[in-house]
Amino acid sequence: MKYRDSGMPDHELWSTFFNPESILSAMEVGSGIELLIDIGCGYGTFLFPESRIVRQAVGIDIDPGMIEYCRKMIEKDKYQNIELIAGDISSPELSGQLASFIGRADYVTLFNILHCEEPVKLLNTVYRLLKPGGKAGAIHWKHMQTPRGPALEIRPKPEQIAVWAKEAGFILRSELDLPPYHYGLIFTKP
Ligand SMILES: C[S@@+](CC[C@H](N)C(=O)[O-])C[C@H]1O[C@@H](n2cnc3c(N)ncnc32)[C@H](O)[C@@H]1O
Secondary structure (H helix, E strand, O other): OOOOOOOOOOHHHHHOOOOHHHHHHHOOOOOOOOEEEEEOOOOOOOHHHHHOOOOEEEEEEOOHHHHHHHHHHHHHHOOOOEEEEEOOOOOHHHHHHOHHHOOOEEEEEEEOOOOOOOHHHHHHHHHHHEEEEEEEEEEEEOOOOOOOOOOHHHOOOHHHHHHHHHHOOOEEEEEEEEOOOEEEEEEEOO
16 A cells, blocks of 8 residues: 555655755765665655665665656666565565565665554564664654645654654664754664
């Protein structure tokens, strides 16, 4: 199931909201990472910059239009280290496809997606994908008037994400301000 309020505006508009390189640096996406999994990769706003930092990047998205957009970018710019997976991260079918990644990821990104219906279930999946010591990075729209983002009623505050992540077994490592519109949280799997 596509998560609520997770449709995208056109690419030009979406790309004005972020400086992906500086967000990734603040979120500790660094060159030591072998395997990074980007859940709900959208247009690849972060996936493409991630792939220039890490050894292997995997982008997952339920929207065939987003996967097609990323596939064309990969072809055009000849990215060699990106794998795309089309599907619903919360479905048992995708669990099968992800079996080879279980316990192997150094980093999993949850960028602008934790307003989903069952955030702890999603965080449980992320926990399984990570190796011990691996990191999960979540960014989200701040709880204020912003030019995009999910409805305020379902938009999680950082302290809410911290509670969900703790329930899934994570340890909170840091909380960041990512101006102008976002905050970030970094968790580790013990
Ligand atoms: C708000 S966009 C964020 C995209 C990207 N993470 C970013 O920050 O630029 C959320 C993305 O999650 C995808 N998505 C929604 N529900 C999903 C699901 N159940 N499984 C996988 N992807 C999903 C949407 O198709 C969309 O591309």
